[in-house]
Amino acid sequence: MDLNTRTKYSVKNNTDVLVAFLVIGIILMIIIPLPSVLLDFLLAVNITLSIVIILLTMFTTEVLQFSIFPTLLLITTLFRLGLNISSTRLILSQGYAGHIIEAFGSFVVGGNYVVGIIIFIIIMVIQFLVITNGSGRVAEVSARFTLDAMPGKQMSIDADLNSGLIDEAEARRRRKNLQMEADFYGAMDGANKFVKGDAIAGIIITLINIIGGIIIGVVMLNKDISDAAQTYVRLTVGDGLVSQIPALLISTASGIIVTRSGNNENLGSSVASQLTGFPKVLAIASVVLLILGFIPGLPTFVFIVLAISTGVSAYFLYKDEKTQAIVKAEQEQAQIIETEKREPENVMSLLTVEPMEIEIGYGLIPLADESAGGDLLERISSVRRQCAIEMGIIVQPIRIRDNLQLKTNEYVVKIRGTVTAKGELMPNMLLCMDPTNGDFEIHGINTVEPAFGLPAVWINKDQREDAEIKGLTVVDPTTVMVTHLTETIKLHSHELLGRQEVKLIIDAVKEKYSAVVDELIPDLMTIGEVQKVLQNLLKEKVSIKDMVTILESLADNSRATKDIELLTEYVRFALGRTICNPLVDENGAITVITLASEIEDKIANNIQKSMQGSFPAIDPDTTGRILSSIKNVLESVYFYENQPVILVSPKIRPAFRKFIEMVFPNITVLSLNEIPNDIQIRTEGVVTI
Numbered sequence: 001m002d003l004n005t006r007t008k009y010s011v012k013n014n015t016d017v018l019v020a021f022l023v024i025g026i027i028l029m030i031i032i033p034l035p036s037v038l039l040d041f042l043l044a045v046n047i048t049l050s051i052v053i054i055l056l057t058m059f060t061t062e063v064l065q066f067s068i069f070p071t072l073l074l075i076t077t078l079f080r081l082g083l084n085i086s087s088t089r090l091i092l093s094q095g096y097a098g099h100i101i102e103a104f105g106s107f108v109v110g111g112n113y114v115v116g117i118i119i120f121i122i123i124m125v126i127q128f129l130v131i132t133n134g135s136g137r138v139a140e141v142s143a144r145f146t147l148d149a150m151p152g153k154q155m156s157i158d159a160d161l162n163s164g165l166i167d168e169a170e171a172r173r174r175r176k177n178l179q180m181e182a183d184f185y186g187a188m189d190g191a192n193k194f195v196k197g198d199a200i201a202g203i204i205i206t207l208i209n210i211i212g213g214i215i216i217g218v219v220m221l222n223k224d225i226s227d228a229a230q231t232y233v234r235l236t237v238g239d240g241l242v243s244q245i246p247a248l249l250i251s252t253a254s255g256i257i258v259t260r261s262g263n264n265e266n267l268g269s270s271v272a273s274q275l276t277g278f279p280k281v282l283a284i285a286s287v288v289l290l291i292l293g294f295i296p297g298l299p300t301f302v303f304i305v306l307a308i309s310t311g312v313s314a315y316f317l318y319k320d321e322k323t324q325a326i327v328k329a330e331q332e333q334a335q336i337i338e339t340e341k342r343e344p345e346n347v348m349s350l351l352t353v354e355p356m357e358i359e360i361g362y363g364l365i366p367l368a369d370e371s372a373g374g375d376l377l378e379r380i381s382s383v384r385r386q387c388a389i390e391m392g393i394i395v396q397p398i399r400i401r402d403n404l405q406l407k408t409n410e411y412v413v414k415i416r417g418t419v420t421a422k423g424e425l426m427p428n429m430l431l432c433m434d435p436t437n438g439d440f441e442i443h444g445i446n447t448v449e450p451a452f453g454l455p456a457v458w459i460n461k462d463q464r465e466d467a468e469i470k471g472l473t474v475v476d477p478t479t480v481m482v483t484h485l486t487e488t489i490k491l492h493s494h495e496l497l498g499r500q501e502v503k504l505i506i507d508a509v510k511e512k513y514s515a516v517v518d519e520l521i522p523d524l525m526t527i528g529e530v531q532k533v534l535q536n537l538l539k540e541k542v543s544i545k546d547m548v549t550i551l552e553s554l555a556d557n558s559r560a561t562k563d564i565e566l567l568t569e570y571v572r573f574a575l576g577r578t579i580c581n582p583l584v585d586e587n588g589a590i591t592v593i594t595l596a597s598e599i600e601d602k603i604a605n606n607i608q609k610s611m612q613g614s615f616p617a618i619d620p621d622t623t624g625r626i627l628s629s630i631k632n633v634l635e636s637v638y639f640y641e642n643q644p645v646i647l648v649s650p651k652i653r654p655a656f657r658k659f660i661e662m663v664f665p666n667i668t669v670l671s672l673n674e675i676p677n678d679i680q681i682r683t684e685g686v687v688t689i
Helices: 003-013 015-031 036-059 069-094 099-109 113-163 168-220 225-259 267-275 279-293 300-342 362-368 376-390 461-469 477-491 499-510 514-520 527-539 547-557 564-574 576-583 597-604 620-636 650-660
Strands: 356-360 399-402 410-415 418-424 430-433 445-448 455-459 473-475 589-595 607-610 613-616 645-648 668-671 680-687
Touching (some): 069 225, 168 225, 356 362, 410 477, 430 461, 473 477, 499 514, 499 527, 514 547, 527 564, 547 564, 564 650, 620 650, 645 650
Antiparallel strands (some): 430 455
């Protein structure tokens, strides 16, 4: 290692020792008298240091690049106070404080010490009332906002780390920077108090110098009062300027650094880019200046020169902006072409299948456009809430998109990418239906209501009042689609209930009823097994809203059996009142039809198990006769709310339901165990062979 390198590392390694000696030297300077030559040198150092500090604040792009500033602010304040004390000692004892103070005092006062005092007071007011107060307030607010924002920023760092966007080292670096930034603004909040105190001390020292100097000159040196005032005011003003100009620079630097926003640019670049970012502004300013130039009494030449300057600047900035826009567009196009050439297409997003979505034709877009008065989005949100209230299921957000391949007024409902339901609307008309299934006596376009398959007519909006007078039901196109969507969800609710939805429901239950969840999952049943039980219930339109009862029933019975079908029957027994309530009429009775004993025996003796559950293996001829008999009996019996019910024995209920579900999907099949004792059973028919 050569001598220069050794010297470089030696100085670098001993910087802490040098700084310690400098700080102690400042303290000693307050006590030990300094010669005027040394005072001149230190005053020049003070001015140089303040210039360097304000330039550093202008060229930094973030506060952490100058994080030592609060400590440096304290040291420079102490340094200025030490110089003030030393200069005061020389002024009062010798009437002379070196060339720098003499030069500043003579130049500013200019033979009139009253003018000098006024100028000095103005400088003090600017520093104390404007810059120091402003920067102190900004530092206080910045410290408060930074501390308030820390939890959110910390969570953002943790989220980036968990998602893999950053590694652990980067996360540690960001956390450290976040803490340092908070510490910086907190320190600046306190350090600005030093600057304010320094300004106050400067005023007091100035008064002491003037009053004390005049007293010493008149009493001790036998000078005339005007001569004494001339001498000591000149020196005091010079001393104040020499100390307060660096203080003003550092106060300004303090204001600059706490008012900077993090835009990764230094002060000069930010000023240039933002002041010249809108050529229109400069053009308007040019016109205003030109008008001012022609007002009588104002300096015409000055305003016209300024108007021409701003106008020319606006023109060149506008040309440069257009050129940059063209270049940017060409670069983006080139980048897109290059990317398409070199990188394979990312098809991962194309693999995602939405749980549920609605595709609409071009003519139905206004129904979903809120700016055009469409409320389809809001109505769909209501459907999701309705399904949660009535069925107890969580329907994931339903995506709506337009599809130009559909007919203009057509819509389709898809579940996991497969078309499940479709319909066609007349956006500017109303759908009219007869609740009594009678003949329509109103002119319109005949159609079929898509949700329930009822005959209907599309009518004009001006026919609404006439239709309602005739007792017909009139609904708008959005209601037709929403009703169809609701019925589709209810019909296919078991398909929409995935493991993720089940977990969300169980987690919600666990918040209040943790005991039953902890007992059941995962020791006795898995999420998937609970899902299968819930799907079996939903297939028969049984609400799963009472999850506590369902989970308690599963916890009670899952130790004895793992058969999903049998567990479903146990849950149905526990939910008996919930299942029967919609079927009970005003007299507290359920109207049912039953099976003849020979049919029950036939089904019970031929039950076979499969992966899909139990089903009766009965010959086709007998199957046809049973189904035909069911149809005949159903047509002869009036059921409450037109909800047909068949009552069977508990042991054949699942198998019988499988037996008839293809032909009679809307029939409710109950077992005797599911009907509470306080509900009457009214048998109105028997299915026989």
